[in-house]
Amino acid sequence: MAATAFARPATVAEALAALAGGGGRWTPVAGGTDLLVRVRDGARPGGLLDLTGIEALRGIREEAGALRIGALATHAEVAAHEVVRKHAAALAEAATVVGSPAIRNRGTIGGNLANASPAADLVPPLVALGAVVEIAGPDGCREVAAEALATGPGRTVLVPGELIAAARVPLPGPGRTSAFRRLGARRALAIAKVSVAVAATVWRDGALSGVRVALGAVAPTVIRAAAAEAALEGRVPSPDVLAEAEAAVRTDARPITDIRSNETWRREMCAVLLRRAVSALAGAHARSGD
Amino acid sequence: MKVTVNGREVETAPDPCRRLLDFLREDQGLAGTKEGCGKGECGACAVLLDGRLVNSCLVLLGQCEGASVETIEGVAGTALHPVQEAMLQLGAVQCGFCTPGLVMASVALLRENPSPTPAEVRRGIEGNLCRCTGYVKVEAAVLDAARRMREA
Numbered sequence: 001m002a003a004t005a006f007a008r009p010a011t012v013a014e015a016l017a018a019l020a021g022g023g024g025r026w027t028p029v030a031g032g033t034d035l036l037v038r039v040r041d042g043a044r045p046g047g048l049l050d051l052t053g054i055e056a057l058r059g060i061r062e063e064a065g066a067l068r069i070g071a072l073a074t075h076a077e078v079a080a081h082e083v084v085r086k087h088a089a090a091l092a093e094a095a096t097v098v099g100s101p102a103i104r105n106r107g108t109i110g111g112n113l114a115n116a117s118p119a120a121d122l123v124p125p126l127v128a129l130g131a132v133v134e135i136a137g138p139d140g141c142r143e144v145a146a147e148a149l150a151t152g153p154g155r156t157v158l159v160p161g162e163l164i165a166a167a168r169v170p171l172p173g174p175g176r177t178s179a180f181r182r183l184g185a186r187r188a189l190a191i192a193k194v195s196v197a198v199a200a201t202v203w204r205d206g207a208l209s210g211v212r213v214a215l216g217a218v219a220p221t222v223i224r225a226a227a228a229e230a231a232l233e234g235r236v237p238s239p240d241v242l243a244e245a246e247a248a249v250r251t252d253a254r255p256i257t258d259i260r261s262n263e264t265w266r267r268e269m270c271a272v273l274l275r276r277a278v279s280a281l282a283g284a285h286a287r288s289g290d
Numbered sequence: 291m292k293v294t295v296n297g298r299e300v301e302t303a304p305d306p307c308r309r310l311l312d313f314l315r316e317d318q319g320l321a322g323t324k325e326g327c328g329k330g331e332c333g334a335c336a337v338l339l340d341g342r343l344v345n346s347c348l349v350l351l352g353q354c355e356g357a358s359v360e361t362i363e364g365v366a367g368t369a370l371h372p373v374q375e376a377m378l379q380l381g382a383v384q385c386g387f388c389t390p391g392l393v394m395a396s397v398a399l400l401r402e403n404p405s406p407t408p409a410e411v412r413r414g415i416e417g418n419l420c421r422c423t424g425y426v427k428v429e430a431a432v433l434d435a436a437r438r439m440r441e442a
């Protein structure tokens with residue numbers, strides 16, 4: 001392959017120093033499941049800065065009321081992690097359906113975020129769960145809400161010299177649950193055509209509050225579905241309320257027609273997936289019994 | 291740099307940007323690992339890296355410093371691996387191009403889950419494309435191998 005340089009720093013500080021001194025030469029690589037496909041298609045980065053030797057970017061742990069998921073955590077690790085499954089169900093569900101076993105063993109949450117695909121599967125759950133992205137740079141650490149990280153397809157607020165260090169997902173209060181639903185052309189190895197993540201607190205009477213809905217693959221970035229959130233907020237998701245929320249989410253979506261699907265179909269699928277995700281919330285709540 | 295390939299430590303003065311796939315096939319002469327798509331979509335290049343299934347077309351050699359790689363050549367001992375036996379006996383191989391990758395995916399699955407359900411077998415091999423067999427016999431072979439391994 002034609003990349004001229006390769007470096008494998010052992011610490012975040014070394015990685016940041018390389019980026020700072022590299023004059024834009026270095027492209028970070030983690031699992032390589034996006035980047036090395038681009039290289040195969042002809043991209044020629046000047047140098048590859050391999051992050052996979054940086055221990056501090058690994059691991060998932062509870063810290064100060066949140067779940068801190070290191071940028072190098074793989075989809076397989078996220079999907080299997082007990083606390084993620086219990087407290088961030090939507091994220092675990094999304095990590096479970098990414099690609100294939102080999103892709104899940106290699107692809108990372110940091111790469112999924114940095115790649116900024118509107119169809120990235122982990123992003124709608126992170127947005128719905130109110131996650132924060134920790135960014136390490138030459139001037140220290142800063143934090144950006146997951147929903148504010150991407151600015152367009154393949155573009156983020158990261159500036160040269162910065163790295164994603166982790167995603168922090170707040171640990172939920174009692175009754176708070178989440179769910180993720182997606183559609184692709186087939187079960188495996190197909191990127192999402194539409195995906196929906198929902199997080200909410202389900203009250204004893206079945207009413208929802210603090211509703212957050214995120215949509216994938218129906219706009220240039222993952223977006224919040226404000227009208228659908230408003231239609232569900234404070235209400236029991238009865239058939240009437242769900243119908244209202246479905247009508248609302250069709251207007252929240254801003255899909256395009258492309259080679260994978262047309263616009264009308266995508267709007268309609270947002271409605272279907274929203275209904276399924278909200279029903280899953282109610283079901284998860286009934287099973288947990290709080 | 292050091293990489294362990296099928297239990298043997300290999301010292302290389304390598305190009306770290308070389309794909310693990312090319313290192314195995316061209317430098318190590320281990321041509322059992324195949325290249326189908328080169329993009330992570332077919333699983334023909336699947337190997338185990340530190341025990342985990344990966345597509346070697348999407349791994350750089352430089353990322354394997356100190357790691358242990360297991361390829362199809364390392365799967366059989368003096369006898370074939372039960373997955374290989376079962377695939378032969380149940381006719382799960384036609385042209386065979388996908389077979390090394392399917393064997394690696396199945397071996398990885400059975401190490402983690404010695405008693406998979408048919409649905410779990412399908413999920414375990416969902417990253418492997420076969421253009422000949424239609425997967426039915428492959429699934430039967432993996433289930434059969436699981437049974438043999440449990441009984442052994």
Ligand SMILES: Cc1cc2nc3c(=O)[nH]c(=O)nc-3n(C[C@H](O)[C@H](O)[C@H](O)COP(=O)(O)OP(=O)(O)OC[C@H]3O[C@@H](n4cnc5c(N)ncnc54)[C@H](O)[C@@H]3O)c2cc1C
Pocket residue numbers: 027028029030031032033034035036037051071097098099100103106107108109110111112113114115119120121122162163164165189190191192329330331
């Ligand atoms: C066959 C196949 C199927 C796939 N299926 C899915 C799917 O179903 N759903 C899905 O969401 N994705 C899918 N993907 C895409 C990909 O696997 C994921 O987006 C994965 O999470 C990317 O992570 P990575 O570590 O491999 O990223 P890399 O390829 O290493 O990097 C991706 C980009 O992010 C940058 N980057 C990586 N880590 C950092 C960091 N810590 N800080 C700053 N920048 C960083 C890199 O410079 C690069 O630009 C698939 C890919 C393939 C090849």
Ligand code: FES
Pocket residue numbers: 324325326327328329330331332333334335336345346347348
């Ligand atoms: S050649 Fe690696 S997945 Fe197809």
Ligand code: FES
Pocket residue numbers: 382383384385386387388389419420421422423
């Ligand atoms: S046997 Fe020919 S591709 Fe699978």
